[in-house]
Amino acid sequence: MAQSTPRVWLITGSSSGFGRAMTEEVLRNGEIAVATLRKPSALDDLVAKYPRTQLLVLPLDVTNEAQVKYVFAQVKNAFGHIDVVYNNAGQVIYQELEGTPLDRARALMDVNFWGAVTVSFEAVRFFREENPKGYGGMLVQVSSLAATAGVPLLEFYNNTKAALDSFTEVLAQEVLPAWNIRVSN
Incomplete structure (x- = not known):
């Protein structure tokens, strides 16, 4: 069932x-998606289908801290708040250890790790300081079963996800309940 006011993702x-x-x-x-990626043209089909009031596509390299902050500022300007940050950007290498x-x-x-950390820190700051007081938000980290073994x-790749899992576990424990921020892995 959809909410009366669409959430901003x-x-x-x-x-x-x-x-x-x-x-x-x-x-x-029927919710609002702010889709970020290194090559925005990959979503041209969706841009043609949805209005800018429902889909905003922004370039983002998560390893660039200034760009991460800029994207969050753009979302604030466009929609006033963020409900959910789906922290998914990542890469994989399939190769023997010694050959990598x-x-x-x-x-x-x-x-996979530092980019996710950068987005996480900005999400928590945004939920706490930019969203209306007490509004909070939800940070969803996309990890992998590969982190477990x-x-x-x-x-x-396994190590990047294991590090992210540990970071997320601690972050979830460190956010104060009054901030109304949920962290999920």
């Missing part, structure tokens, strides 16, 4: 996979 990594699916689901349910160049493994950590050819 900020979704990272909207070009494919879970991010694209969540964007489509939010739109189908360390700069590629570091880049994966930058996106080592999987051959995916070990660097």
